Amino acid sequence: MKKITALIIAFVMIISLAGCGAGNGSEPAGEATSDADGSGVTQAGGSDGTQPAGTEGKKILTVYFSSANTAAVDAVSSATPSVKNMGSTEYIAVYINSKVGGDIAKITPVKDYPESYNGTLDAAKAERDGDERPEFRNLDVSPEDYDVIFVGYPMWWYTLPMIMYTFFDTYDFSGKTIIPFNTHEGSGDGGTYNEIREFEPDATVYDGLAVRGGSAEKSDEDIDKWLAGLGY
């Protein structure tokens, strides 16, 4: 665990030093959003900003990608969710699902990422630089059958992991409500909520919740507040 934390810190430092050099014009880590109370949770401002009109009778799905997808962990059925046995995004997804109900599904890549953190960094960068669309395994659910879709992902190289591009290319969420959330180590949402608005122009995309991966387990109260603000 210590090793992973050290690698994350090293990663953030590299990104900070590299400034905007990573290529696609997004903000360097640590500058994208404010975190006024230092809790590690940022409610990013977005263009939409409205609240859901009512949640009763709506079919709700929480769907997410997390690096834990590559490990043999059945986090969803874990009695006590913990970031020790699942990724940060997965932890938040399981928590959200426990609060809002409905179904939960994880986006699992067909091709595993390397086990080492650095290996994943390299693979993810190659995917982003090549504008790739990595395939994911069939989900247990049909996301288009839901009215409200909470969509979670970690920040990868200042943007969504490319597998999330595949996800949004695959499904048409016209007329649906998308509620994004993400984890990061300094980039906030990096403008990804607006990117999702561009992917799904006929969906209503709410302002999301950006949580520092390292604070995921301490963010329950912030998630509660955010959900309450959304009417859940």
Ligand SMILES: Cc1cc2nc3c(=O)[nH]c(=O)nc-3n(C[C@H](O)[C@H](O)[C@H](O)COP(=O)(O)O)c2cc1C
């Ligand atoms: C390939 C890769 C790229 C990353 N790029 C960024 C980044 O651009 N900005 C940032 O703040 N964090 C970045 N991180 C850190 C992750 O977003 C953060 O650790 C996240 O909480 C991981 O979520 P997970 O445990 O669900 O996989 C990156 C991590 C990886 C593995």
